[in-house]
Amino acid sequence: MKYLLTALFAALLALPARADIEIEEVTSPGGITAWLVEEPSIPFVSLELRFRGGASLDLPGNRGAVNLMVGLLEEGAGERDARGFAEAAESIAASFSFDASDDAVSVSARFLKETQPEALALLRDALTAPRFDADALERVRAQVISGIRSDLKDPDSIASAAFDRMVFGDHPYGSAREGTEDSVAALTRDDLIDAHAGVLTRDRVYVAAAGDITGEELSALLDDLLGDLPATGRPQPADVAVTTEAGATVVPFDTPQSVALFGHEGIERDDPDFFAAYVMNQILGAGGFESRLMNEVREKRGLTYGVYSYLVPKDHAALYLGRVASANDRIAEAIDVIRAEWERLAAEGVSEEELAEAKTYLTGAYPLRFDGNGPIADILVGMQMDHLPLDYVETRNDKVAAVTLDDVSRVAERLLRPEALHFVVVGQPEGLEATPGQ
Amino acid sequence: MLRLLAVTAALLLAALPLRAEGINDLVTTFTLDNGMDVVVIEDHRAPVVVHMVWYRAGSADEPAGSSGVAHFLEHLLFKGTDTLAPGEFSKVVAANGGTDNAFTSYDYTGYFQRVAADRLGLMMQMEADRMVNLNLGPEDILTEREVIIEERNQRVENDPGALFREQRNAALYMNHRYGVPIIGWRHEMETLDLDAALAFYKRHYAPNNAILIVAGDTTPEEVRALAQEHYGPLPANPELGPRLRPQEPVQMSERRLTFRDARVAQPYVIRTYLAPERDPGAQETAAALVMLSEILGGGQTSVLNRKLQFEKQKAVYTSAFYSGVSLDDTSFGLVIVPSQGVSLQEAEDALDTAVAEFLEEGVDAEQLERIKFQLRAQQIYARDDVSQLARRYGAALTAELTVEDVQAWPDVLQAVTEDDILAAARMVFDRKNSVTGWLMSEETEVTQ
Numbered sequence: 001m002k003y004l005l006t007a008l009f010a011a012l013l014a015l016p017a018r019a020d021i022e023i024e025e026v027t028s029p030g031g032i033t034a035w036l037v038e039e040p041s042i043p044f045v046s047l048e049l050r051f052r053g054g055a056s057l058d059l060p061g062n063r064g065a066v067n068l069m070v071g072l073l074e075e076g077a078g079e080r081d082a083r084g085f086a087e088a089a090e091s092i093a094a095s096f097s098f099d100a101s102d103d104a105v106s107v108s109a110r111f112l113k114e115t116q117p118e119a120l121a122l123l124r125d126a127l128t129a130p131r132f133d134a135d136a137l138e139r140v141r142a143q144v145i146s147g148i149r150s151d152l153k154d155p156d157s158i159a160s161a162a163f164d165r166m167v168f169g170d171h172p173y174g175s176a177r178e179g180t181e182d183s184v185a186a187l188t189r190d191d192l193i194d195a196h197a198g199v200l201t202r203d204r205v206y207v208a209a210a211g212d213i214t215g216e217e218l219s220a221l222l223d224d225l226l227g228d229l230p231a232t233g234r235p236q237p238a239d240v241a242v243t244t245e246a247g248a249t250v251v252p253f254d255t256p257q258s259v260a261l262f263g264h265e266g267i268e269r270d271d272p273d274f275f276a277a278y279v280m281n282q283i284l285g286a287g288g289f290e291s292r293l294m295n296e297v298r299e300k301r302g303l304t305y306g307v308y309s310y311l312v313p314k315d316h317a318a319l320y321l322g323r324v325a326s327a328n329d330r331i332a333e334a335i336d337v338i339r340a341e342w343e344r345l346a347a348e349g350v351s352e353e354e355l356a357e358a359k360t361y362l363t364g365a366y367p368l369r370f371d372g373n374g375p376i377a378d379i380l381v382g383m384q385m386d387h388l389p390l391d392y393v394e395t396r397n398d399k400v401a402a403v404t405l406d407d408v409s410r411v412a413e414r415l416l417r418p419e420a421l422h423f424v425v426v427g428q429p430e431g432l433e434a435t436p437g438q
Numbered sequence: 439m440l441r442l443l444a445v446t447a448a449l450l451l452a453a454l455p456l457r458a459e460g461i462n463d464l465v466t467t468f469t470l471d472n473g474m475d476v477v478v479i480e481d482h483r484a485p486v487v488v489h490m491v492w493y494r495a496g497s498a499d500e501p502a503g504s505s506g507v508a509h510f511l512e513h514l515l516f517k518g519t520d521t522l523a524p525g526e527f528s529k530v531v532a533a534n535g536g537t538d539n540a541f542t543s544y545d546y547t548g549y550f551q552r553v554a555a556d557r558l559g560l561m562m563q564m565e566a567d568r569m570v571n572l573n574l575g576p577e578d579i580l581t582e583r584e585v586i587i588e589e590r591n592q593r594v595e596n597d598p599g600a601l602f603r604e605q606r607n608a609a610l611y612m613n614h615r616y617g618v619p620i621i622g623w624r625h626e627m628e629t630l631d632l633d634a635a636l637a638f639y640k641r642h643y644a645p646n647n648a649i650l651i652v653a654g655d656t657t658p659e660e661v662r663a664l665a666q667e668h669y670g671p672l673p674a675n676p677e678l679g680p681r682l683r684p685q686e687p688v689q690m691s692e693r694r695l696t697f698r699d700a701r702v703a704q705p706y707v708i709r710t711y712l713a714p715e716r717d718p719g720a721q722e723t724a725a726a727l728v729m730l731s732e733i734l735g736g737g738q739t740s741v742l743n744r745k746l747q748f749e750k751q752k753a754v755y756t757s758a759f760y761s762g763v764s765l766d767d768t769s770f771g772l773v774i775v776p777s778q779g780v781s782l783q784e785a786e787d788a789l790d791t792a793v794a795e796f797l798e799e800g801v802d803a804e805q806l807e808r809i810k811f812q813l814r815a816q817q818i819y820a821r822d823d824v825s826q827l828a829r830r831y832g833a834a835l836t837a838e839l840t841v842e843d844v845q846a847w848p849d850v851l852q853a854v855t856e857d858d859i860l861a862a863a864r865m866v867f868d869r870k871n872s873v874t875g876w877l878m879s880e881e882t883e884v885t886q
Contacts, residue, residue: 020485041483042821083748086738090808093815112815139747139754142777146704146754153703155596254700257591288537289516289528299525302584305592325592357533364535368552371484371654372822 021370023380023390026215028222034207035380035390036218039373043113045211046373047123048381049226051105052204052315055177057234058195064179065187068137068144069195070100075136078125082136085122094119096126102173103315104385105199110374113212120221127200128228132192141184148178155259155426156323162251163261163321163424171240173317201233202226208380210373239316242266244422247435248335251426258331258427262338263321264420267411269313269386275399276407277311277415282358283350283408284341284416285309285322290357292345296337297324303334320415332432335423346416349409363397461817462845464824465831466658470665472674473646477831477841478661479653481824487654488825489561490550491569492832494649495642497622498544498615498683498765504634506622509542510586511635515549516540517578519571524578527564534560544616545765546836552825555655562650562668569643570672572636579632587628590621598699602877609693609873610710613684614766644675649835653828681838686712686767692869695876702879706755706775707786712871715764716847718840724762725850726862727770732809733801733859734758734793735772739808742772745792751777752788765837770866782876797863801856813851 027033055066074089074096075082089096092115099106107127111119151157161176168174178184205226209218242265267277285293285308293307309322326334350358370376370393383392425432466478497508517524531538536553551561594600604619611617621627650669652661689712716724734741735758742756755775761768772793776785820827834844 039483042818044818044822046822083739083744087804087808090737090739090812093812110819112818135748139751142751142754145778146775150703153701256595257588259596288532288539289525290532295525298585300581302581303588305585305589325596326588327591330588357529361532361535364554365537366535367484368486368535368537368554371486374822 020367021376021393023393024215025390026219026222028219030223030227032202032205032207032222032226034209034218034222035384036208036213036215037210037373037376037380038212038214039210039376040212042373043212044373045111045113045116045209045213046377047109047111048208048377049107049109049127050206050381050385051107051200052103052206052385053199053234053236054102054104055100056102056172056237056316057199058172058177058179059234061183062187062191062195063175063183064144064177065191065195066105066199067100067178068141068184068187069130069132069192069199070098070105071140071144072132072136072192073098073126073130075140076131076133077122078129078131080125081131081133082139085126088118088122092118094122096123098126100177102177108374108378116213120225124225124228127226130196132189134189137189137192141187144178144184145181148176148181148184151176151178155253155255155257155325156261158251158253159259159261159323159424159426162249162426163263166249166422166424167242167244167319168240168317171316172237173240173314197230198234201230203232205229206381206384208377208384210376210380237316242317242319244420245435246419246421248423248425248432250429250432250434251424252428253426255427256328257325258328258425258429259323259325260331260335260423260425261321261323262335262421262423263309263319264417264422266311266313266318266320267415268318273407273411273414274313276403276411279355279358279362279400279403280345280350280408280412280415281309281311281320282362283354284345290361292341293322293324293338296341297334301333301337303330303337307334307338328428329430331425331427331429335425335432339418339421342416342421343418345412346418349405349412352405355403355405355408359400359403362400366397366400461821461827464821464827465841465845467841468658468662470645470670472670472672474665474669474672475649475835476661476665477649477651477828477835478656478658479651479824479827479831480655480657481653481821482655485555485655486552487555487558487652487656488550488552488828489558489565490548490651490653490828490832491565492546492548492649492651492836493642494545494647494681494836494838495547495638496543496545496836497618497620499642499681500615500618500638503626504630504638505618506586506620506627507630507634507638508547509621510583510627510630511638512540512542512547512549513582513586514574514578514635515568515572517582518573518575519568520573521567521571522564527568530564531561536561542620543833544620546832548829548832558652558656558660559664559668562664566668566672569645569648569669572639572643574632574635576632579635583627583630586621587624590624590627593621594619595624598697598701599877601699602697602875605695605697606708606710606873606875609695610712610769612686612689614686615683616766641675641677644678645669645672646674647678649832651828651832653824681765683766689871693873695873696878697875698878698880700880702877704775705782705876705878706773707782707789707874707876708771708773709786709789709872709874710769710771711866711868712767713760713770713866715766715768715837716762716834716839716843718838718843721762721843721847721850722854722858723862723865725847725854726858727760727866728762728851729806729809729854729859730863730866731758731760731770733805734796736809739805741796742774742789742792745795746774746788750788752780752785753777756789763833763837763839782878786874786876793863793867797860797867801859803856806856806859810852813848817848
């Protein structure tokens, strides 16, 4: 009886491979563009903004300024202090979140249709007129420092910090965007004002909205929301080459399970072979329970709860990374298995069956992402950050479907480089040979 | 700044409410002849469905000595059945463009797939299959047991905050299985075997102990037809009895504990009180406790934030939490993460003072109105995420609440008065029912 159902399932593979959404591009009188999916069935709006550059625009010696500045945007703005701002947002059930990552400052807003003007007025204040009041500054600074201290004792954070330092050195990618306890302690109000003026500027902003709002409404509000921001700000950082050597760096930390971060150079988002690489990674380490890494490390050997690999095309460097965690006496074996899988795929490519399964999954899963105003606005702003065209949603699955076995073999040979695959291991790994020097 | 939320991340906050008008109209419920309850939540904006089966069986239903078996079994359900090879379930879901996973808690175990709407029947076919036809070999057991031990390593052993939580829960529940971790005590996990897993499976996995929830681009008619086809033929388990679990005795003594770990970067104080949960037809006290947790610890304008972060700089983070969806007694918690230079004793004292002052000063009517408005707004926002709505129903129904309770809950919340909140506070803040924990690094000074 076993496996009887397989044939039946195989017959069901034709998928509805289109996301049924219509994206409109609007431009304000002042020249700010935004992408929109109008969805009037629920009376609220999700709005997403991105400012390219993010925490990598920190000035030398000022590490953590952008992160702290972003953390203070809703802690007092315009005529309201921190509590006044929070009360005003709560009283209309609007929510705002502000976040700094390596390549962007992200702003997410969600507000009811019935209080849209009030919500946008609050958001405008936060973006254009943050107060950086002394008491709020000290309160948030203490929270950031508390987080920095926690990161110093968190295995995953320790691994990321060591990997980034090794690969990126003095480039902004090489240090934690939160800064160090000392650098954050030294930040002044002027540093934050300066970071605000240099980072939240009109020349680098991307806007997307989804929900109960028309194109006309959206284009009319953009100038009011963002028009008071400076036209331009700090230059973007330089590109940086990723160089690694095969081996392992051990960061001793007294904890029962070792965490390993591994990887080497990756592939740019606009590389002609990006889709081939994306499909290849689905087979190697991105797919839930189906990937080769999960199958070999977890399902067959029980060495971990989870192992993943992922492409990280950043604005100024491209990485191919992975993560695994295993008990201290088993991590060496997990690493051996991962290395072997890296070599096997680089040398042998993938099978027809694996390729077909990965493509079916990826094309079938894509339309499932568009299942709410929040996710749609997020996808739309991400597309703009990646310089993708307005019709990308309609062509994306064709690009995945077009990937051939030859494409995967070619990209596997180029992308997977066992001679550069480096592991940073945090814990007390047993039987693992560390590579000196790196 | 939400950085420090990890302190309470593992304790789910109160489920967001639903309102009688609007959101309840999306929901249809019925029961199959074999006793399987069905909830359908319609959202036709995208051609997607979430298909879930929830069992009224969680870690608190495990036999003593087999902690972790509910969660272990959840993993094993992805191994073979009579007709599916190990791993084939997820492979088929993926081959259809879907994703799948499962989750285990104290009161339930749930399985779900998110997939294109026209694959619903296939999901039901496979989920019905593994409800009764699980076929496990000894190999599956041994490898998967290593996986769950690595999962425990990742979630608990590598995280001093999680170890601390286990110790506190064990102290809070003197008799109830809520004091035993969902993932299991390590020494018992290491002994879990095929017999333990199958015994739990045979006892609890049956249509009359399960709830089917389908949310997304479907209709009640379609779900009814497909459910009857796939789940309808499964026999009910006639031996399924009521869920009688050991209950807490009257607690007579406050408990205090300290937990030291070199990996702690940020010490904190957390106190949990035993608290009543939402009961069928009687949700008023729980609603008042939800409001109390919001007023004390719900965000920037909360009482604890104001007193301990704004007026006095005693804390970098404060919170209050309460989860009313629970089959048996739940807990109400208070957290303070002290500022640099503030000792844990000072922090705890400041927390107690703030709560005492609140009981004297009473509820700020404007704050209460803001919270109620936000809860009403949640009825609108919640419609954007029917998967979340589906989980709310699943958690409530497996805690023996009814669909009527779930649908009445928003109105019960709106009816809470300032007096109700103060009465609930005086009732719940009884130190005899509490555990106070101090999480410390090796260096943290106990006294000033």
